[in-house]
Amino acid sequence: MIDKLTCQEVLTAALKTGGDFAELFAESTYSNGYEMTSGKVTKVTSNHTYGVSIRILKGYHEVNGYCNDFSRESLLALADKLAGSFTEEAKIKEVVLTETEVKNINPVQRYPEAVTNAEKIAYLQRIDDALKGYSPEITQVISNLRDEDQKVLIANSKGRLVRDRRVHTFLGTSVVAGDGKSTQTASRRIGGHAGYEVIDARDLEAVARETADSAITMLHADEMVGGKMTVVVHNGFGGVLLHEACVHSLEATSVAKGSSVFADKLGEKIAADIVTAIDDGTIPNAWGSLNVDDEGEPTKRNVLIENGILKSYLVDYRNSLKMNHPVTGSSRRQNYKFSPTSRMTNTFFAPGKDKFEDIIANIKFGLFAKVMGGGSVNPSTGEFNFAVSEGYLIEDGKITKPVRGATLVGSGAEVLKNIDMISDNLAFDHGFCGSESGSIPTNVGQPTIRVQNMTVGGRGK
Amino acid sequence: MNYNLLIEKAKEKGFSDIEIAVGSSSVTSISVFSGGVDKTHTHDEVSITVRGIYNGKMAYYSTSKADEDLDLILDTLKENALSLTTQEEFEIFPGSEEYPEEETRDGGFLKISLADKVNMLLDLEKEVRAYDERIILVPYCEYQEVIESRKIINSKGLDLEKKKEFGYVYVQAVGKENEQTQSAFEIEIKTNYADFDPILIAQKVAKKTIKKLNADSLASKVYPVVFEREAMANLLGVFTSFFSGEAAVKKLTPLLGKEGEKVFSELLTIVDEAIYPESPYNEPFDDEGVACYRKEVVENGVFKTFLHNLKSAKHFKTKSTGNGFRAGGAIGVQGVNFYIKPGERDLEELLGGIEEGVLITDLAGLHAGANPVTGDFSAQASGFLIKNGKIDRPVTLIVVSGNFVETMNQIEEIGSDLKFNVRGVGAPSIRFKGLPISGK
Numbered sequence: 001m002i003d004k005l006t007c008q009e010v011l012t013a014a015l016k017t018g019g020d021f022a023e024l025f026a027e028s029t030y031s032n033g034y035e036m037t038s039g040k041v042t043k044v045t046s047n048h049t050y051g052v053s054i055r056i057l058k059g060y061h062e063v064n065g066y067c068n069d070f071s072r073e074s075l076l077a078l079a080d081k082l083a084g085s086f087t088e089e090a091k092i093k094e095v096v097l098t099e100t101e102v103k104n105i106n107p108v109q110r111y112p113e114a115v116t117n118a119e120k121i122a123y124l125q126r127i128d129d130a131l132k133g134y135s136p137e138i139t140q141v142i143s144n145l146r147d148e149d150q151k152v153l154i155a156n157s158k159g160r161l162v163r164d165r166r167v168h169t170f171l172g173t174s175v176v177a178g179d180g181k182s183t184q185t186a187s188r189r190i191g192g193h194a195g196y197e198v199i200d201a202r203d204l205e206a207v208a209r210e211t212a213d214s215a216i217t218m219l220h221a222d223e224m225v226g227g228k229m230t231v232v233v234h235n236g237f238g239g240v241l242l243h244e245a246c247v248h249s250l251e252a253t254s255v256a257k258g259s260s261v262f263a264d265k266l267g268e269k270i271a272a273d274i275v276t277a278i279d280d281g282t283i284p285n286a287w288g289s290l291n292v293d294d295e296g297e298p299t300k301r302n303v304l305i306e307n308g309i310l311k312s313y314l315v316d317y318r319n320s321l322k323m324n325h326p327v328t329g330s331s332r333r334q335n336y337k338f339s340p341t342s343r344m345t346n347t348f349f350a351p352g353k354d355k356f357e358d359i360i361a362n363i364k365f366g367l368f369a370k371v372m373g374g375g376s377v378n379p380s381t382g383e384f385n386f387a388v389s390e391g392y393l394i395e396d397g398k399i400t401k402p403v404r405g406a407t408l409v410g411s412g413a414e415v416l417k418n419i420d421m422i423s424d425n426l427a428f429d430h431g432f433c434g435s436e437s438g439s440i441p442t443n444v445g446q447p448t449i450r451v452q453n454m455t456v457g458g459r460g461k
Numbered sequence: 462m463n464y465n466l467l468i469e470k471a472k473e474k475g476f477s478d479i480e481i482a483v484g485s486s487s488v489t490s491i492s493v494f495s496g497g498v499d500k501t502h503t504h505d506e507v508s509i510t511v512r513g514i515y516n517g518k519m520a521y522y523s524t525s526k527a528d529e530d531l532d533l534i535l536d537t538l539k540e541n542a543l544s545l546t547t548q549e550e551f552e553i554f555p556g557s558e559e560y561p562e563e564e565t566r567d568g569g570f571l572k573i574s575l576a577d578k579v580n581m582l583l584d585l586e587k588e589v590r591a592y593d594e595r596i597i598l599v600p601y602c603e604y605q606e607v608i609e610s611r612k613i614i615n616s617k618g619l620d621l622e623k624k625k626e627f628g629y630v631y632v633q634a635v636g637k638e639n640e641q642t643q644s645a646f647e648i649e650i651k652t653n654y655a656d657f658d659p660i661l662i663a664q665k666v667a668k669k670t671i672k673k674l675n676a677d678s679l680a681s682k683v684y685p686v687v688f689e690r691e692a693m694a695n696l697l698g699v700f701t702s703f704f705s706g707e708a709a710v711k712k713l714t715p716l717l718g719k720e721g722e723k724v725f726s727e728l729l730t731i732v733d734e735a736i737y738p739e740s741p742y743n744e745p746f747d748d749e750g751v752a753c754y755r756k757e758v759v760e761n762g763v764f765k766t767f768l769h770n771l772k773s774a775k776h777f778k779t780k781s782t783g784n785g786f787r788a789g790g791a792i793g794v795q796g797v798n799f800y801i802k803p804g805e806r807d808l809e810e811l812l813g814g815i816e817e818g819v820l821i822t823d824l825a826g827l828h829a830g831a832n833p834v835t836g837d838f839s840a841q842a843s844g845f846l847i848k849n850g851k852i853d854r855p856v857t858l859i860v861v862s863g864n865f866v867e868t869m870n871q872i873e874e875i876g877s878d879l880k881f882n883v884r885g886v887g888a889p890s891i892r893f894k895g896l897p898i899s900g901k
Contacts, residue, residue, distance in 0.1 A: 226899020457860020
C-alpha cells in the first residue's frame, strides 16, 4: 500500500511544526451490494473506497485531512498542509516505525472475491423461494447482501506500524405484509466479521419464515396503548437498550467533554447490583469485532459496569490524554474520511440467573418487547428512545396478544437502576451504529431483562 | 482518469451506453471547545461513479481512486449487469432541452481566513456561555464549508457541470438547573459567509436551551398538537419516500395508485422546487442529467405525482421529474427543495385558542420510530404544554404517535414560518386536531 520509509518520512514531515503525535491511516476497500426484490435481482453495485488520512495532535488540538492519492509527493503535500496549522520547532525530529504482526482473531474461510455473483445471488433466491406461497398476506420481500474487504495500514509517530485485513459479510431481509387495510414490515439481519461462511452457517429458510411470521403477526396486532409499565426486553437485538440508554454515554466522545450524564462517575454505582455490562471487541468473527482498532491498538474485553459499579469508559488515544484513562482498543471510523473516536464493538449485558419463564410469571400487566428496532440517545441528557418492532402484552403472568407501534423512552441513568431481573439466555444481533466517526458494524446483545416503570408510547386509544 | 477513453473502451467491450459522474469537493471544517480550537479538517476529493448498460441491464461502480484501472471498472460492471434479472428498462439520458439557470454568486467562503472563521466560532461559543449562568457546557460548536462541483459525461453525448458552495454552523448547548440537564442545538446553512451572525445564533440556541429546563413528562392522552417547523420538517423528511417513484415500483408506498385522489387535508400543498431563493440545495439538473423543475406533489390535499428518476418513470410510462439523485452508489429518488407550502399566520397565532395542548419542538429516533412503508410513527418528543393559547411549561420524555396519512388529514392550520432542514426538506409549523401522547 505505502512503504515503511514513506510512512516514516510523511509522519516526520507532519510533526515538523511542533505536533506531539501524528498518524497515517490508509485503506483500500472493495465492497459489493446485491438487492433482490420480488425474486428479481434489482441492483448490483461495486465500490472501491481508497484513500489515506493523516492527523496531527498538538495537545488536544487535532488537525486532520485526507487525500485519494498514495504517492509520496501527494502524502508529503498533505502532511505539509496540515502541519501548517502549527508554527513551533519540531519536538520529534524523526519517526522510526517497527511493524507489529497483527494477531488474527477473525479468520476468514470464504473471501468475497472467491464467491461468484451467481453464488451470492443464490442466497437471496433461497430467502425468496422460502416465502413463495407462504402466505397471501406477504406483499413484498426485499433482501440485501453486502460484502466488504478492507485492507488498512496504520502508522503513528509512536513507532507503530500495523496492517490488517477486515472482511465483513451481511445479509438483511425485509418482508412487507398487508391485508388491504393495513401494512406491516419486519426485518432480520445476519452478519459477521467473516466471509460467506457466516451465511452458510445459518438456516436461511428459517430466517425468512421468522421474518414473515413477525410481519404477519404485527399485521393482526392491536395498536399499543401508551403509559408507564413493566417492560420485558427480550434477548438478542434487545441489547439496543444497553447500547442507546447507557454505553453511548460511556464513549469518551462525550465523557471527555464532560457532556455525558456518566462523566466523573468511575467507581460509582450507576446501575442495579445485578447489572454487569461488557464491550468485547475480541469475540472471534463477531460482527463488531476487530483484530486491532482504527488506531492499530489490539481490541480488548472491557468490563464497563460490574455489579452496578462503573468500571471503565470506552476511550481512544486522543481522549485518553484528556481523561487520564487508558485506551480501550475502541477507536473506530467508518472509513478514512472520518476521524477515529471511541465507539462500541460487541456490547452486552452479562447473563444473570433468572429463568425467562419466571421473569414473565409474576407480571400483572406489562409489555414483552420480543424484537426491538433501532433507537437513539442524547448523551448530554441521557434521554433515549427505541422502537419495539414485535411486542406482546403480558397479562396476569402470561404473554397474551400481539401489539404494534410501541416505542420506549427513558433516561439512561434511571433505566439502569430499574432493571430488576436478568435471564441466563444471552444472545447477539447485528446492527449499524451511526455517530461522529460514521456508520460502523456493532453487535448488540443481552439476555432477557425486566425493567420497571418505563414509559411506553403507542397510538392505541 | 481519461473519461473519453473509458467511454471508447466500454463501446468496444459491448456496452450499449455508459455514464461517468464525477464529484469534486473541497471541504474545510473547524470545531472549537472551551475557548480553544478542538479540531480542524481539510480535504480535496474526487469521487467517480460509473454506470453502464450491458445486455439491457445497468450496473454501478464507484471509486475514489483517480487512476482506477479502466478494465477493472468495465469488467466488474459487465459481470454485475449480467447478474441482474429485473425486467426494468434502463436508460442513459442524452440531455434536457433546457436547464434552469441560477445566478452564480461568490459566497465569499475562500476570502475569509481560517483564523477569522475560528474567531467567529469562539465568539459564538463565548456568547452562548455568557447568555445565562445555567448554560454549563457547549459540547459542539462547529463550522464547515463545502465547495463542490459535479460533472456528468455519457456516451449519449451529455457533458454537464454544476458548482455549488455553502457553509454551515452547528452549535449545541447544555443547560442545568435543579439537577436536570437539557440540551438544544441550532444549525444554520448559508450560501454566503457574510450571512452568518454568531451573536444571533448564540442567542437562539441559548434561549432554546434555557426554555427547556425543568421539564417534566405529561399525562398520557390525546391532545391537540402543534408541530413546530423543525420537528415538522423532520417528520415530513422520514416520509418523503411516500412520494418516491422508486418506492412505488417496489410497492413500498401507500400512495401507489392514488395519483389524482384527495389523500390529505385540503389545506396541504407540497412543492418540490429546483431553485429556491438562497437555498443551498438548488439543483439545475439531477444526477442523471435531467433538468430539475418546480412541481406540486400534493395540491390542496390531492396527490398529483410521484417524484421520478429515469427508471421509475419508464416503469410508470411517464417522464422523469428530474429527481434521480444518487443514494449509496446507485440512483434513487430524492426531492430538491421539498416543502410544505406555508400559510398566513405565525406560530404564536397557531397556539392561540388551544385550551390544553402540546407544542412539539423536537423529535428523536425517527429512523427507528417511524415506518416509511406504512406511515406509522411513534417517536420520542419534547416541547411545551400549551394552556389557554400560551406556553405553560416544558415537556420531555413523551412519545407522540400517529400515522402520516391520518395525521395529514387532521390539519387545522398551517403556519407561515417555513424553514428547511439540513436535508432540503422544509415545513412551517402545523396545528393538528389531536394525536395520542404517551407519558406518565
